[in-house]
Structure formats: structure tokens, C-alpha cells
Amino acid sequence: MSTPALAEEQVRINPTDPQPTCIMCPGSYIPSAELDRYTEKAIAEKLIDQQVRDIDIGKARVGIGVVHRGKLDKPAPNSVAEHDQISEVYHVISGAATLVLGPDILNRERRPATMRTVREFNGPGNNGSEVRDGIAYEIKAGDVVVIPAGTGHWFTRIDDHIDYLMIRIDPDKVTPLKGEVQSLEYLSKPAPRGE
Template identity: 35%
Template sequence: MKALLRFPLLAALPMLLPAVAAAQEGGRSTTATDVTKAEIDTVLASPDGGVDRQVKVVDIGHGNVAVGILHRGPTPADGTITGIIHHRVTEVYYVTSGGGTLTTGGSLVDPTPRAPDSLSVQVLGGPSDAGEGRGGRSRQVSVGDVIVIPAGVFHGWSAIEDHVTYLSVRPDPQGLLPAGYVNPAIR
């Protein structure tokens, strides 16, 4: 148990194994793909790309796994929680810098579907709805924390004082995200 507290990523692995196993049933990948710290840093530092920047999307046989890096600045002080629901793609966050209050669960008020041809749907997270969240569970997260957000679960940041930067691993067993995608900043 102490090892799980020291290494939070170990605690998340049992939750990821079924998705990885299901993704490999239909085919077997024969190579590993590296996503280096230098690549992540380059994508994060690139002037284009917004908050959410996909680094790579890897074909793992039957389905894909995407790795992205996200950086968010301070949230408005009005208490509004805006966020998103990805209908078919799970996300696993690993906080690398900063922190804030993350809210998950609950529901969207007047959800707005993301355009099917948007970067958000095509490359980042598949079909999604965005808007203001209500209810759910809020908690403080910081460097080293791992959060598993299943497909269909609302998630948004209700308070960030300075910034939060986090890696997002996105198991995609349905192959919705573009296998072979590499961020233009590292091509």
C-alpha cells in the first residue's frame, strides 16, 4: 500500500489494463513508441496549439492510445465550472506542474456538442460536449497526482490560482483518434 501512495501512477495501472487488453485483442502491435520528455516540452512550448496539445496517437493493434500535454492558466473568480464530456475516450491525467481544483462527475447545463470536424473531436478526444458543469466532486490536485476520467464523465477546473500542467493519456479502443498522428512541432 505504501508503494501505491509513493507512486500514484501504479494505482492507476489496474484501471488501464482492461482498456489496453481490449485494444490488443484484434491485433498485435510489434513495436513500442517513445514519447520523450524533449518532445513533450517542445509541444508545450510551441506557439500554436491552445490549451490541449496532442503529442502523438499510437496504433496499439486494435485501437489507439493518445498522449497529450495540457497547460491551463488561472480560472475566472466567478465560480463557474466550465468543462467537457468525451463520450467515447477515457483520459488519465498526471499532474506535472502547478495544481488546482478539479471537478468531475455531475452534469452539463445546456451542453454544446463540439463540431465533428473540430480539432477537439478529430484529434484530441473524439465526440464531446462542452459547457457549464453542475454537481460532481471537487478536489484539490497537485504535482504527482493521477486522475482517471472514464468516457462520459464531466470534468473541468473550478479553481486554478496560477497554472496547472498535466499529461493526458487517452486509451481509445474504438480507434476514433488518428493513429500515427504526430504533433507538427515535433515532426
């Protein structure tokens, strides 16, 4: 009997029950002190989106990111974002903003596959100039936003700043894994720049 089959048999309590989709997978823990270091790094190095972890959970991957956005009086051109395969969940930690959501994105332009955010954070997708008939939400600390893959999301105003925890659901496993060792190494030196 091969080793993977043996490992699978060892976790079966009752063979008629549904079986775990991630056989013998460990849990993951991210201390708040590490997340705080990401926010500090974002402010010090003028970064926005940073990936803390990318974890294999069997049938999918889950990415954990920390995002810091500064004051925004009006949106930058072509700042609507959309991701083809990765859904996102925001949990707002501090600050407030207006976030517009909707699937009808005007003037779509493909993001280059060479961009770091495409390769490492949120996979292939598009930018656009605005969301037609989008719904504007006034989001603040404590709020949660769910953005399915294919849905445009667009910050049109940020009062002073907004910091949020980003959970990325990657069912097609298009982004690379990232563990604690890679996270701490990233935090130990200046962040890579450019696309």
C-alpha cells in the same frame, strides 16, 4: 498461407495461451525533451491541448497529449467537457487546480464535429455549464486523475498554471494515428489555429 497468418503463427509460443491483441506491434518511446518542447510551444503560442502521439495498440488506440492551462479565477461559460468514447488519464506535472468531476452535466451542447479537438484529440462529445453534484478535487503535481468516457470534467480554479500529461484511451479508434514524424513536423512550425 497469407503473410498476416504467417506473422501470427510466428508469434504463437503455445497455441493454447491467450494471444497478443496487437500482433508484432512495436513499442513507442517519447523522450522528455520532446514533451518539454510541447509545453514551451503551449506557452509561446498560447495553446492549451496538444496531441503528441496517437498509437494503435491493437484493440484500441492510446493518445498522449500535453496540456498547459494558465491562471483561472473562475470558469468560462460552458467549459464543462465530456467525451462520448474517449476516456482520459491526467498525470499532473506542475501547478495546482480545482477540478470538478461528475456525470450529470447541465445545459449540454454538442461540440461541432468540425472542431480540431473533436477530429484529432478526444472525439465527439459535449460541453455544459456545470456539473450537478460533482466532486471537486484539489489536484497538484504528482496527482493522477482518471476520467471515464461520459464523465464531465471542469476546471473551476487554477492557482497560477497547471501542466499535465494526458493519456487518452480510444477503444473505438475515432482519432487519427500520429507518430514521431508528425509530432516533430508539428513542433517545427506554428500550430494551426481555429476549429
